[in-house]
Amino acid sequence: MKFVKKAAVAVALAVAPLAVLAAPAKVMAPGGPGGGYDGAARVPLQVMQQTGIFTDGFQVTNKGGAGGTIGLAEFVRTGKGDDNAIMSMGAILIGAIITNKSPVTLDQTVPLVRLTDDAGALVVAANSPIKSVADAVAALRANPGGTAVAGGSIGGTDHVTAALLAKSAKIDPTKINYLPYTSGAEVVTSLASGQGKIGISGLSELKSYVDQGRIRVIAVTSEKRLPGVEAPTLKESGHDVVIGNWRGIIGAPGMSKAGRDMWLQRFAKLHASPEWKKALADRGWDDAYLAGDDFAAFLAQEKTRQTQVLKDVGLVK
Numbered sequence: 001m002k003f004v005k006k007a008a009v010a011v012a013l014a015v016a017p018l019a020v021l022a023a024p025a026k027v028m029a030p031g032g033p034g035g036g037y038d039g040a041a042r043v044p045l046q047v048m049q050q051t052g053i054f055t056d057g058f059q060v061t062n063k064g065g066a067g068g069t070i071g072l073a074e075f076v077r078t079g080k081g082d083d084n085a086i087m088s089m090g091a092i093l094i095g096a097i098i099t100n101k102s103p104v105t106l107d108q109t110v111p112l113v114r115l116t117d118d119a120g121a122l123v124v125a126a127n128s129p130i131k132s133v134a135d136a137v138a139a140l141r142a143n144p145g146g147t148a149v150a151g152g153s154i155g156g157t158d159h160v161t162a163a164l165l166a167k168s169a170k171i172d173p174t175k176i177n178y179l180p181y182t183s184g185a186e187v188v189t190s191l192a193s194g195q196g197k198i199g200i201s202g203l204s205e206l207k208s209y210v211d212q213g214r215i216r217v218i219a220v221t222s223e224k225r226l227p228g229v230e231a232p233t234l235k236e237s238g239h240d241v242v243i244g245n246w247r248g249i250i251g252a253p254g255m256s257k258a259g260r261d262m263w264l265q266r267f268a269k270l271h272a273s274p275e276w277k278k279a280l281a282d283r284g285w286d287d288a289y290l291a292g293d294d295f296a297a298f299l300a301q302e303k304t305r306q307t308q309v310l311k312d313v314g315l316v317k
Contacts, residue, residue: 025058028087030071032064035183036202040088040247044115047276053269064182067096067153073104079252083259090247092156094306099155099316110251110260111296113267116285117244118202120161120221125191126213133219133237136198137169144175150187150196154180155315157245158200161221163313168239173313188215202245204283246288248295264292
């Protein structure tokens with residue numbers, strides 16, 4: 001009997017770590033429902049469930065604000081040592097950490113994987129008199145305060161796009177009236193109300209509104225024109241501005257090596273699956289897969305690069 005009890009205890013101890021790893025995932029999306037961070041949090045896990053890579057379920061918590069730094073702070077506070085806690089993030093978050101001088105940084109988390117890159121789009125309301133980038137620049141030059149630009153967080157990719165366009169057009173970037181929102185849907189609402197005159201967001205967030213005829217794309221921020229989008233690049237329009245919005249996943253502070261390896265294996269399987277390739281194509285996302293130590297090195301380089309860009313356009317000192 002004692003042997004049976006000891007054996008049972010031993011089995012329980014051996015299985016315990018696996019049980020922890022098999023628990024439902026707790027996923028932080030540091031932005032509003034329907035936004036880029038939300039999609040970056042939900043879609044990979046949905047495809048993992050669809051393909052059988054991860055079938056233990058997941059719960060997404062949306063906590064937007066300050067470019068994702070509020071969600072990051074909550075994630076760091078509540079997720080310590082939890083191998084099942086992950087968070088979506090991206091280029092915008094790095095800029096927000098810099099501009100907000102956030103005391104909580106990505107250095108406190110465990111880099112896992114970069115998954116996607118999303119070209120940006122300059123859009124206007126369907127009935128806007130602005131028909132081209134030249135029109136937008138003319139409006140900004142004539143009345144920068146009255147030509148409000150609606151986009152994502154302060155210091156994020158959308159804000160940097162506006163600042164780089166202004167700089168290229170020889171307009172003081174600090175004079176741009178920039179209105180920050182937590183999702184592309186809010187940007188569209190701002191344009192519809194007339195508060196925002198020009199909108200900037202990821203094309204994947206705006207595509208459904210373009211298809212509905214609520215907004216028009218006047219330019220994209222990619223290197224080349226995009227299939228199915230009847231709009232030139234900013235480069236074609238005379239402004240050497242090429243910028244994308246990559247997104248990825250980080251693990252909780254203190255995530256174990258076993259937990260990290262588990263998620264890296266899952267994401268490697270996800271990346272190799274035809275279902276993921278279809279999900280990318282359906283949403284207009286580019287494949288930007290970079291995992292583990294390579295992703296950690298990229299984050300360090302990106303922090304340096306964005307700091308310099310933000311200084312160059314006058315958004316940080």
